[in-house]
Amino acid sequence: MDPRAKKRSAALMRVNHTGEVCAQALYVGQALVARSQKLANELFSAAKEEEAHLTWCKNRLTTLEDRPSYLNPLWAVGAFGIGVVAGLAGDKISLGFIAETEKQVTQHLEKHLQKLPPEDLVSQKILEKMRLDEAKHEQTATDLGGIPLPKPVRHAMRLAAKIMTTVAYYW
Numbered sequence: 655m656d657p658r659a660k661k662r663s664a665a666l667m668r669v670n671h672t673g674e675v676c677a678q679a680l681y682v683g684q685a686l687v688a689r690s691q692k693l694a695n696e697l698f699s700a701a702k703e704e705e706a707h708l709t710w711c712k713n714r715l716t717t718l719e720d721r722p723s724y725l726n727p728l729w730a731v732g733a734f735g736i737g738v739v740a741g742l743a744g745d746k747i748s749l750g751f752i753a754e755t756e757k758q759v760t761q762h763l764e765k766h767l768q769k770l771p772p773e774d775l776v777s778q779k780i781l782e783k784m785r786l787d788e789a790k791h792e793q794t795a796t797d798l799g800g801i802p803l804p805k806p807v808r809h810a811m812r813l814a815a816k817i818m819t820t821v822a823y824y825w
Contacts, residue, residue: 659771659773660718660719663714663718663770663774664718665720665824666770667711667718667777668721668723668822668823669766670766670781670784671711671712671715671722672722672723672725672729673759673762673818675722675723675730677700677733678701678705678708679729679731680733680737680755681697681701681752682701682737683737683740683741684697684738684740684752685741688741688748690745693749700752700791703787703791707787710780710783717776723825725822745799746801747801749796750800750801752791752795753795753800754802754803754807754808756788757792758811758812759788760788760789760792763788766781767781767785
């Protein structure tokens, strides 16, 4: 890849890596306060699946000779706290939060697939697999009883994600 395309791919993969850091922290926060053991197990399982995504993104960043976000520890702490709050709201709301999160992540990944340089087939393959997995997580959360979140909450989630993705793109 030419240097500009490589830099663009790396920035996009850094954002996705940060998203996976947040997903793990979010799921663990929710799992620790889940009211049912079944849900806690499901959340820990989903966090484990996100580890694969995290590894793929980290390895891709290394191949692209770039780095994760400097702010990942901050993002992780924030996501963990959000996960605890969502979990304390009850299992149905917690599952609804997962469903909405994964819906937004799937949309985000679809946009990144469009933004990647066409010659970066490796990153495209990674993001496509992640997109399929995240859509599955959304459906699982809905199937387990997740309820739709109020519109203001969905908008707040979208705004928080926009801030995180914009900052992680550069830092």
